[in-house]
Amino acid sequence: MNRLLSTLFVIAFASAMTMTSAVAQQDKDSNGRAMSGKNSAGQGSTDTAFVKKAAQGGLAEVELGQLATQKAASEDVKKFGQRMVDDHSKANDQLKQVAQQQHIDVPTELNAKDKATKAKLEKLSGEQFDRAYMKDMVQDHRKDVSEFERASKTAKDPAVKSFAEQTLPTLREHLKEAQKIAPTQQKTSAPSGQ
Numbered sequence: 001m002n003r004l005l006s007t008l009f010v011i012a013f014a015s016a017m018t019m020t021s022a023v024a025q026q027d028k029d030s031n032g033r034a035m036s037g038k039n040s041a042g043q044g045s046t047d048t049a050f051v052k053k054a055a056q057g058g059l060a061e062v063e064l065g066q067l068a069t070q071k072a073a074s075e076d077v078k079k080f081g082q083r084m085v086d087d088h089s090k091a092n093d094q095l096k097q098v099a100q101q102q103h104i105d106v107p108t109e110l111n112a113k114d115k116a117t118k119a120k121l122e123k124l125s126g127e128q129f130d131r132a133y134m135k136d137m138v139q140d141h142r143k144d145v146s147e148f149e150r151a152s153k154t155a156k157d158p159a160v161k162s163f164a165e166q167t168l169p170t171l172r173e174h175l176k177e178a179q180k181i182a183p184t185q186q187k188t189s190a191p192s193g194q
Contacts, residue, residue: 047160050151051099054163055106057144058095060114061088067118068133073126076181077134084137087174091167098159134182141175 061084068081099106110118117136124132148171151164 047155047157048104050147050155051095051104051160052106053147055092055095055099056111058088058092059107060110062092063110063118064121064133067121071125071129072133074130076184077130080177080181087170095163098163101159102157134178137178138175138182141171141178144171145175
């Protein structure tokens, strides 16, 4: 009888250990990192908000850049627009990977503000387009640099922080270039008296 009880105890113990191990394995992602019921970037809703906002901004940069390559009068503005398409497409792809790893859904279309900006720019052409587009790019990249600087210092998730740190130098270059091009658009196309 003791032998039977001992055998049952060993089987029960082994079963319990197997189940505990299986549950522990389910709580890890494909990279072996522990996961909770929340997304890991959810360590800070700030991280999630940053990822979503960065994805939204990246979409806008690409679409407005494509518009600039078609509508700009200035060769500098066209080149800047193409750089926005190239650089932000690359950054968007990297951000999608981060978002996927962190289980964050990112926007796939422009928000109302960016749609309005695009609609406004679509109505313009030539030098008017160049002025309005470059003014928007300067303002937008000032905000982007500020937000990415903040995320590079305060993001809790290492992947989010790394993305912000790696993208920041490119955004600073964009801002510098936009600031350089924007004044030339004002000088060459502003009517006298302004």
